[in-house]
Amino acid sequence: MIRPEEIKMSTEETGKWGMVIDQDICTGCQACVAACAMENNITFVGEEDAGYGRSMHWIRIERFWEGEYPEVKMTPQQPMLCQQCGHATCEPVCPAFATVHSQAEQLNLQVYNRCVGTRYCANNCPYQVRAFNWRDYQRPEPLPNQFNPDVTVRRMGVMEKCTFCIQRIHKAQDKAKSEGREVMDGEFTTACAQACPANAIVFGRVDNPESLVSQLSHKGHGVKHLEELGTLPNVTYFKGG
Amino acid sequence: MIKKFFDWLKQPLGLIAVGIVFLALFSAATYGIYTTQQTPEQPIDFPHNKHISFGIQCLYCHPGASKGPAAGIPSQAKCWACHNQIVKTRDSALLAPLKDAVMSGESIEWVPVAIVPDFVQFNHRAHVAAGKNCEDCHGDLTKMTIYENPQVFNMGWCLNCHIETAGDDQEKLIKLSDCGTCHY
Numbered sequence: 001m002i003r004p005e006e007i008k009m010s011t012e013e014t015g016k017w018g019m020v021i022d023q024d025i026c027t028g029c030q031a032c033v034a035a036c037a038m039e040n041n042i043t044f045v046g047e048e049d050a051g052y053g054r055s056m057h058w059i060r061i062e063r064f065w066e067g068e069y070p071e072v073k074m075t076p077q078q079p080m081l082c083q084q085c086g087h088a089t090c091e092p093v094c095p096a097f098a099t100v101h102s103q104a105e106q107l108n109l110q111v112y113n114r115c116v117g118t119r120y121c122a123n124n125c126p127y128q129v130r131a132f133n134w135r136d137y138q139r140p141e142p143l144p145n146q147f148n149p150d151v152t153v154r155r156m157g158v159m160e161k162c163t164f165c166i167q168r169i170h171k172a173q174d175k176a177k178s179e180g181r182e183v184m185d186g187e188f189t190t191a192c193a194q195a196c197p198a199n200a201i202v203f204g205r206v207d208n209p210e211s212l213v214s215q216l217s218h219k220g221h222g223v224k225h226l227e228e229l230g231t232l233p234n235v236t237y238f239k240g241g
Numbered sequence: 242m243i244k245k246f247f248d249w250l251k252q253p254l255g256l257i258a259v260g261i262v263f264l265a266l267f268s269a270a271t272y273g274i275y276t277t278q279q280t281p282e283q284p285i286d287f288p289h290n291k292h293i294s295f296g297i298q299c300l301y302c303h304p305g306a307s308k309g310p311a312a313g314i315p316s317q318a319k320c321w322a323c324h325n326q327i328v329k330t331r332d333s334a335l336l337a338p339l340k341d342a343v344m345s346g347e348s349i350e351w352v353p354v355a356i357v358p359d360f361v362q363f364n365h366r367a368h369v370a371a372g373k374n375c376e377d378c379h380g381d382l383t384k385m386t387i388y389e390n391p392q393v394f395n396m397g398w399c400l401n402c403h404i405e406t407a408g409d410d411q412e413k414l415i416k417l418s419d420c421g422t423c424h425y
Contacts, residue, residue, distance in 0.1 A: 100420055102419050102420065102421040103415045103419055104415050104416045104419040104421065104422065105419070105421055107421060109420050109421045109424070109425070111420045111424045112360050112424065113358070113360045113424060114420075150310075150362060151425065152359055152360040152362075152424070152425065153359060163425055166421055166425045167362070167425055170362070170364075170422075170425075174364060174366065174367060177367075177370070178366065178370065
């Protein structure tokens with residue numbers, strides 16, 4: 001049996017795209033949540049389903065408290081999104097191979113047309129970042145006009161999650177290829193990072209030591225959440241730096 | 242009652258009835274599938290073959306194919322720019338819908354034929370840049386009037402070509418057979 005420590009040792013530094021989130025400058029304004037919903041055609045589930053905990057955010061701001069009431073102290077806001085694990089727990093449990101690891105981009109993919117909706121992946125995700133389409137949610141006019149044509153509109157019974165804005169990755173790669181060059185660092189970014197007014201989110205190539213995101217992630221006090229599970233997350237958090 | 246019915250079915254007459262019902266269902270299903278594979282009716286019977294015989298390149302009317310994801314359908318202004326100058330087509334009854342659309346400023350509602358499902362993200366530019374010609378996927382349009390698909394655009398057909406194109410290049414094969422290349 002392979003122990004998590006061994007997996008971590010053997011496949012460290014294998015990611016391609018990564019993210020750094022500075023919790024000290026995050027104000028919890030939810031701009032990233034809104035931007036993500038707009039970019040990725042995420043539906044609004046409405047009051048009733050939200051009450052069941054069926055909100056479909058690909059990124060959410062987590063809040064925690066320290067101490068006993070009334071002496072409570074809020075810890076820094078924590079944006080939580082798919083960590084694009086190098087050794088993801090969601091992948092091996094899918095019976096339909098709908099959540100697979102992209103060899104080309106080193107991301108966890110969600111193939112909507114393969115998904116049969118067992119929700120096994122969401123139950124196995126330690127970060128709880130997967131969202132399930134419990135219904136075909138209706139969008140009243142004129143909301144369908146703001147659909148992003150580069151992203152699939154998901155239907156009922158399909159699991160979905162953060163893709164690290166793979167449509168933007170492909171667009172940038174396509175543009176760079178047509179101009180005969182490589183994708184430059186900072187040329188494009190994810191919707192959440194673009195919308196963040198405090199620039200708390202930085203996105204880029206972690207396998208390129210020159211890039212801003214890999215320089216930040218090697219700063220020392222960065223934390224990867226639930227790293228002890230051996231999931232090899234590609235998102236680094238800074239807190240109390 | 243039900244037993245009586247099944248006994249009746251076992252008789253020669255009953256067997257013939259079962260056969261007729263089966264045939265009716267089968268032909269209805271076949272007809273249903275057949276109708277989905279038919280080329281839809283277009284507002285104007287656009288003759289691709291004639292336009293090509295005049296030496297017009299595909300990219301003249303569908304310039305998006307070399308620049309971005311969608312090849313695009315030319316605007317009616319583009320159609321009319323040529324047809325307005327040709328006396329025969331300017332007053333032709335066949336082109337009345339075009340003339341009406343130009344005069345009233347409403348768009349002609351062409352019916353898309355070469356389509357892929359919503360969960361497939363197709364990019365024309367990458368395919369043109371890789372040296373694919375239009376006719377490799379869209380068929381020989383010199384023989385077509387209204388466009389019809391030469392084959393069903395399904396994933397097996399796409400993937401066959403991707404794997405063939407990659408050849409022995411492992412890096413290219415990984416990229417071209419990756420789910421995330423087309424589905425996101």
